[in-house]
Amino acid sequence: MRLSRFFLPVLKETPTEAQIVSHRLMLRAGMIRQEAAGIYAWLPLGFRVLKKVEQVVREEMDRAGAIELLMPTLQLADLWRESGRYDAYGPEMLRIKDRHERELLYGPTNEEMITEIFRAYVKSYKSLPLNLYHMQWKFRDEQRPRFGVMRGREFYMKDAYSFDLDEAGARRAYNRMFIAYLNAFARLGLKAVPMRADTGPIGGDLSHEFIVLAETGESQVFCHGDLVEMGAPGPDVDWDGDLQPLVDRRTSLYAATEEMHDPARFEREVPADRRLSARGIEVGHIFYFGEKYSAPMRAVVTGPDGQDRPVQMGSYGIGVSRLLGAIIEASHDAAGVIWPDGVAPFGLGVVNLKPGDPAVDTACERAYAALSAAGLEPLYDDTFERAGAKFATMDLIGLPWQLVIGPKGTAAGEVELKRRATGQRETLSLEAALSRLTAKA
Ligand code: 5CA
Numbered sequence: 001m002r003l004s005r006f007f008l009p010v011l012k013e014t015p016t017e018a019q020i021v022s023h024r025l026m027l028r029a030g031m032i033r034q035e036a037a038g039i040y041a042w043l044p045l046g047f048r049v050l051k052k053v054e055q056v057v058r059e060e061m062d063r064a065g066a067i068e069l070l071m072p073t074l075q076l077a078d079l080w081r082e083s084g085r086y087d088a089y090g091p092e093m094l095r096i097k098d099r100h101e102r103e104l105l106y107g108p109t110n111e112e113m114i115t116e117i118f119r120a121y122v123k124s125y126k127s128l129p130l131n132l133y134h135m136q137w138k139f140r141d142e143q144r145p146r147f148g149v150m151r152g153r154e155f156y157m158k159d160a161y162s163f164d165l166d167e168a169g170a171r172r173a174y175n176r177m178f179i180a181y182l183n184a185f186a187r188l189g190l191k192a193v194p195m196r197a198d199t200g201p202i203g204g205d206l207s208h209e210f211i212v213l214a215e216t217g218e219s220q221v222f223c224h225g226d227l228v229e230m231g232a233p234g235p236d237v238d239w240d241g242d243l244q245p246l247v248d249r250r251t252s253l254y255a256a257t258e259e260m261h262d263p264a265r266f267e268r269e270v271p272a273d274r275r276l277s278a279r280g281i282e283v284g285h286i287f288y289f290g291e292k293y294s295a296p297m298r299a300v301v302t303g304p305d306g307q308d309r310p311v312q313m314g315s316y317g318i319g320v321s322r323l324l325g326a327i328i329e330a331s332h333d334a335a336g337v338i339w340p341d342g343v344a345p346f347g348l349g350v351v352n353l354k355p356g357d358p359a360v361d362t363a364c365e366r367a368y369a370a371l372s373a374a375g376l377e378p379l380y381d382d383t384f385e386r387a388g389a390k391f392a393t394m395d396l397i398g399l400p401w402q403l404v405i406g407p408k409g410t411a412a413g414e415v416e417l418k419r420r421a422t423g424q425r426e427t428l429s430l431e432a433a434l435s436r437l438t439a440k441a
Pocket residue numbers: 108109110111140142149150151152153155156157158159160202282283284285286287315316317318319320321322
């Protein structure tokens with residue numbers, strides 16, 4: 001992409017309405033624009049990152065055996081009356097009427113609808129296990145939308161729903177999601193700690209939140225310090241095998257959100273020097289709730305014994321749009337965002353320090369063509385801005401590499417390659433820089 005033809009409305013001023021760094025940087029880097037309280041337009045740069053994050057989450061869901069579909073944003077109120085949640089959900093639910101006075105709602109989550117789809121088609125244990133997921137906009141009329149995409153009213157969620165014959169099967173499904181979540185967050189450059197959590201309006205008796213530690217987090221959390229550095233199991237686990245030991249390793253150490261915190265247990269189980277009390281951002285939340293929806297909505301399957309029983313369910317959410325804020329909170333400096341390689345909106349920036357200079361233009365065009373062909377998705381700054389402004393914009397938008405090409409260097413056969421994360425610069429020939437960069441592709 002040529003910057004001269006892109007739409008990147010960066011802000012010079014620091015927006016005063018933004019209280020936390022990720023919100024400020026997303027506004028300044030021209031990623032999002034607030035259209036109403038908690039409702040954002042995703043500008044091209046932000047939209048590119050959203051798609052990258054979504055793709056990482058998708059790949060890890062697919063790896064764990066979940067199957068993607070897409071449900072609508074609008075749902076019939078009658079469906080929610082079947083589970084009893086239409087009245088129970090309260091003012092967070094956006095209720096809508098169509099021209100026939102039919103009651104609809106903008107979905108805050110999809111347990112009811114997925115149960116309706118399941119019961120329409122699946123009748124036998126032979127179709128199980130099944131895990132269906134989608135990525136869709138949700139609406140919750142939050143009392144205090146704030147911190148940009150962190151707590152929006154309209155936000156983008158990945159939600160998965162598992163169906164199993166019995167509790168043992170449902171636990172295996174839960175464990176698969178537990179591991180898939182750790183892997184997805186690790187790929188996004190995040191250290192996410194699973195913590196025992198309250199189930200709130202989703203319900204059920206087993207639940208973990210995945211928390212990224214950050215000073216600006218909305219939740220107070222308590223955990224054993226070792227959990228933060230434990231790392232993810234990686235993609236090569238036996239997804240059909242027994243994942244319980246991997247889960248147990250992470251759930252046997254104390255970790256709880258404020259609502260579930262037991263100070264006496266915390267002090268008993270965690271040595272004083274390992275006690276971590278911190279703020280955290282909830283990036284994912286998984287629930288096992290058994291028959292909470294399948295019983296009232298009569299989603300039953302016939303078991304091997306010929307008996308019908310309500311299917312055992314769990315649901316698994318990731319705040320995809322919130323993740324952008326969490327990644328920025330975890331990875332930025334005074335100059336701007338530092339995107340982890342896998343989710344950067346462009347693979348690198350090519351900075352032309354003197355557009356119009358034939359030698360520099362030629363070198364830049366060569367670099368741009370070679371890097372594009374290698375699939376690196378370069379953003380080529382071919383604009384006539386001052387050099388200082390170009391560097392500031394590149395640092396602000398946080399692409400992993402900057403390839404800087406100017407008249408002096410070009411005369412000497414040299415370019416400069418800068419790693420955004422470390423600030424390290426290296427002078428080398430254009431050929432060497434291109435082969436270094438394309439080797440990473
Ligand atoms: N049905 C379940 C799981 S699919 C569910 O809705 N869980 S949830 O309420 O915990 O939401 C899942 C994830 O969505 C949360 O972990 C959080 O990362 C994200 N999320 C929830 N509310 C918001 C919000 N207002 N703005 C941005 N992200 C949100």
